[in-house]
Amino acid sequence: MSIPKTLLVRGGRLWQYRVLTRHSTRACTRFHTTTTSVHNASWASGTSWTTGRALLFSALASSLAYVYGVTNADSNLNASWKKDKMPQYGTAKDLEKAISELRQSLGEDTISTDDDDLHAHGFSEWSSINVDQMPVAVAYPKSTADVSQIAKVCHKYYMPMIPYSGGSSLEGNFSAPYGGLSIDFAFMDQIVAFHEDDMDIVVQPSLQWMALNDEIKDSGLFLPVDPGPSAKIGGMVGTNCSGTNAVRYGTMKEWVVNLTVVLADGTVIKTRQRPRKSSAGYNLTGLFVGSEGTLGIVTEIALKLAVIPQETNVAVVTFPTIRDAAAAAAKIIRTGISVQCVEIMDEKQMNVINRAGSTGKTWDEAPTLFFKFSGTKAGVDDNIKVVESIAQDYKAGRFEFAQDPEAAQTLWSARKKALWSMLSLRTKGTELWSTDVAVPLSRLADLIEISKKEMDDLGLSASILGHVGDGNFHEGILYDNTNPNERVAVEKCVHDMVDRALEMEGTCTGEHGVGLGKQESLLKELGADTIDVMRSIKRALDPYWLLNPGKYDHPNLAPMTCTLTKLQNISRRPQPMLK
Numbered sequence: 001m002s003i004p005k006t007l008l009v010r011g012g013r014l015w016q017y018r019v020l021t022r023h024s025t026r027a028c029t030r031f032h033t034t035t036t037s038v039h040n041a042s043w044a045s046g047t048s049w050t051t052g053r054a055l056l057f058s059a060l061a062s063s064l065a066y067v068y069g070v071t072n073a074d075s076n077l078n079a080s081w082k083k084d085k086m087p088q089y090g091t092a093k094d095l096e097k098a099i100s101e102l103r104q105s106l107g108e109d110t111i112s113t114d115d116d117d118l119h120a121h122g123f124s125e126w127s128s129i130n131v132d133q134m135p136v137a138v139a140y141p142k143s144t145a146d147v148s149q150i151a152k153v154c155h156k157y158y159m160p161m162i163p164y165s166g167g168s169s170l171e172g173n174f175s176a177p178y179g180g181l182s183i184d185f186a187f188m189d190q191i192v193a194f195h196e197d198d199m200d201i202v203v204q205p206s207l208q209w210m211a212l213n214d215e216i217k218d219s220g221l222f223l224p225v226d227p228g229p230s231a232k233i234g235g236m237v238g239t240n241c242s243g244t245n246a247v248r249y250g251t252m253k254e255w256v257v258n259l260t261v262v263l264a265d266g267t268v269i270k271t272r273q274r275p276r277k278s279s280a281g282y283n284l285t286g287l288f289v290g291s292e293g294t295l296g297i298v299t300e301i302a303l304k305l306a307v308i309p310q311e312t313n314v315a316v317v318t319f320p321t322i323r324d325a326a327a328a329a330a331k332i333i334r335t336g337i338s339v340q341c342v343e344i345m346d347e348k349q350m351n352v353i354n355r356a357g358s359t360g361k362t363w364d365e366a367p368t369l370f371f372k373f374s375g376t377k378a379g380v381d382d383n384i385k386v387v388e389s390i391a392q393d394y395k396a397g398r399f400e401f402a403q404d405p406e407a408a409q410t411l412w413s414a415r416k417k418a419l420w421s422m423l424s425l426r427t428k429g430t431e432l433w434s435t436d437v438a439v440p441l442s443r444l445a446d447l448i449e450i451s452k453k454e455m456d457d458l459g460l461s462a463s464i465l466g467h468v469g470d471g472n473f474h475e476g477i478l479y480d481n482t483n484p485n486e487r488v489a490v491e492k493c494v495h496d497m498v499d500r501a502l503e504m505e506g507t508c509t510g511e512h513g514v515g516l517g518k519q520e521s522l523l524k525e526l527g528a529d530t531i532d533v534m535r536s537i538k539r540a541l542d543p544y545w546l547l548n549p550g551k552y553d554h555p556n557l558a559p560m561t562c563t564l565t566k567l568q569n570i571s572r573r574p575q576p577m578l579k
Contacts, residue, residue, distance in 0.1 A: 087545040089178060090158040098157040098181075099137050105153075106146055112138045121164055121182035122175060125423075128433040128494075129172040129517045135162060135182040142187045144260055144268060144299040151297065152266030154181055160549050161264075163293035165205050165234035170434050171515030173239065173292050177550040183297065185234055191215065192300060200257055200274065202302045205234025221305040224249035227511070228419060233301055239513035240290030244341040244372070244415065247333065247469030249306065251511070253289045260300035261288055264542040274302055287537070292513050293548040295541050309374035312340070314408040315384065318366040318397040322346050322452050322464065325367040326445040328394035329468040333441060335390065337383050341372035342469030343415045346452060349422075349463035349476075350414075356421035359413045366397070369468075370415045418465050422476050425461070431481040433490055435517065437501035438472040438510030447504060448473060451497045458489055472510035499524070515551055 090098065103111050112118075113136070122134035141147045154161050160180025167174060176182060185206035192202040196219050203212060210229055213222045226243035227236060235241070237259070242251040249255075258272045271284040288296055319325040322344075329342045345353075350365045371387060373380045388399055402408035422432055439447050448464060455462045455475060466473025475497060479486045498508045498521045508514075508521035523531055534552055538545070 088158060089160060094157040095136055095159055098153050098159050101153050102139065102150060105149055110140050121184065124167060126168055127170055127172050128435060131175050131177045133177050133179055135176040136179050138182045138184055140184050140187055144262065147183065147262045147297055147299050148266045148268050150183060151262050151264060154546060155265045158544060160546050161297065162548050163234065163297050166230050166232035168228055168230045169235060169239060169515060170512045171517035173513050173515035175516055199305045200302055201305060202300055203233055204300060205232065205298055207233050209233060209236065220308050222308050223255060223303055224306045225252050225255055229416065234298055237289055237298055237301055238292045239511065242467065242511045244343055244467060246467055247342055248340045253286060255304045256285055256289050257302040257304055259285055259288050259298050261296035261298055263296050264546050276304065292515065292551055294538060294552050295547065311377040311380045312372065312374045313380055314402045314411045315371045315399050316368060316411050317391055317399045318364050318368050320395050322367040323445050323449040324394045325369050326448045326468055328391050328396065329369055330441045330444050332387055332390050333469055337386050338375060339371055339383065339469065340374040343370040344468040344473065345415065345418065345465040346463055349418060349465050352421045352425060352463060353414050356424045358417050358421055359410060361410055363414060370412065422478065426478060429480055429482045430478050432476060432478055433494060434474060434476045435494055436466065436472060436474040436510050436512050437498055437506055437508060439501050439504045439506030441471050443504040444468060444471050447501060451475065454493050454496060458493055
């Protein structure tokens with residue numbers, strides 16, 4: 001049976017709809033023409049085309065077209081990025097106009113250009129990385145409408161915007177390498193709505209998580225995500241933070257129901273409604289959580305809440321080596337024991353706690369695990385017995401348990417005050433480099449052991465601590481920032497730890513975020529194609545690259561790196577300081 005010419009033509013056209021690049025369409029057109037020509041030639045020569053022959057030839061032509069299109073897809077994507085122009089931010093005159101408009105519409109006291117204020121919003125003693133450039137102004141909005149107005153004016157005058165809440169991030173997340181306007185939510189720190197029966201709450205970004213829990217404690221509910229005490233909800237959303245409770249309760253993304261977000265042009269959106277589950281549309285809530293203010297400015301957050309456990313107990317136990325402690329933690333989690341927290345600190349960190357003297361207790365200076373158990377009294381007692389038994393297999397010392405809530409707070413204070421203890425020991429010219437990684441549980445002991453050895457070999461005051469219950473740990477290293485050799489050695493130690501974590505199928509950051517400090521590592525972790533997808537999302541929502549620029553960079557902006565000297569000398573167009 002022969003195939004009519006019109007059927008072959010339809011087949012060629014159908015395949016054009018299956019391949020979506022311009023090159024592919026042209027290729028399909030060529031193959032359609034070729035198919036028609038060959039078909040005509042076969043009719044002229046009297047050759048009979050069976051159904052099988054025709055379909056085979058059509059499939060071959062279509063497959064070649066598909067391969068041609070896919071092969072060129074990457075080059076098309078790269079070419080499109082190369083055509084992107086360097087983001088052009090406003091001139092000093094533009095920024096003066098923007099600030100004048102904002103003061104007229106929102107009030108004189110809403111915008112600050114005070115030098116001390118600018119420095120406080122562009123430099124952080126917490127961060128392992130800082131840049132010379134400061135924001136040119138700081139805005140203090142009081143509502144979502146204010147933030148929308150700020151964004152509209154900044155969009156009009158091409159002025160970068162950097163959201164700011166607690167200012168306690170560790171990777172230069174709120175730095176302003178291209179100048180611009182820092183948006184401080186200090187006056188947006190309220191509970192908007194508390195739905196006790198629904199076990200959720202709507203809050204503004206500058207509310208501290210500890211203040212939130214204190215405010216609602218009589219309801220029997222709490223937000224279980226517990227980063228550093230100074231952390232605020234906005235920053236917690238921006239970095240998808242976690243904390244000591246993550247082993248049981250997960251990270252911030254598990255507790256965000258919806259977000260109110262101001263986009264780069266001032267448009268206000270709400271990512272979804274308030275039920276605990278929804279299959280409606282894209283997961284925009286998840287898109288903005290962890291985006292560090294690069295896609296939108298979060299002004300309200302609806303959070304799920306958990307029931308405060310009936311019983312909570314804290315236990316501390318030492319081990320002869322850091323590997324023994326890490327291996328014990330991994331084994332306990334693997335057996336399915338319900339623990340709320342499993343934290344680790346090495347002997348150096350325990351020494352720091354003793355020297356700082358902030359806990360009112362003298363600790364054994366040995367690798368230590370801190371446990372928190374919660375649930376019913378019977379369940380807690382059973383879990384403690386199992387954990388004690390497993391720990392003995394790893395040469396654990398004697399368990400110390402809290403006998404009352406006050407004792408529990410004292411035992412747990414060593415872990416919660418670890419960072420402050422290190423900061424209190426700094427001398428003039430000394431800086432703290434604190435960073436984190438996370439790996440699969442089975443690789444945790446390996447990574448901690450070798451990272452600790454390399455860190456100890458520096459001969460500096462350095463320690464390991466972290467949330468080992470979910471494979472996440474931190475290095476904290478005190479070094480002389482005026483000594484270039486020390487800085488280089490510390491950088492290498494940190495980068496080696498991160499690279500090793502990636503080799504173990506881990507991540508360059510478990511909870512601190514990318515900021516400026518982890519850009520190179522992010523590229524290593526995800527690869528160029530994945531980064532290009534992220535940049536495509538960024539370009540769709542913020543085509544002028546105004547929202548927290550310098551993080552998840554535009555390909556034509558000079559890349560940020562972990563090296564301070566490079567940051568100070570990179571080629572960029574910072575905005576002038578306004579007086």
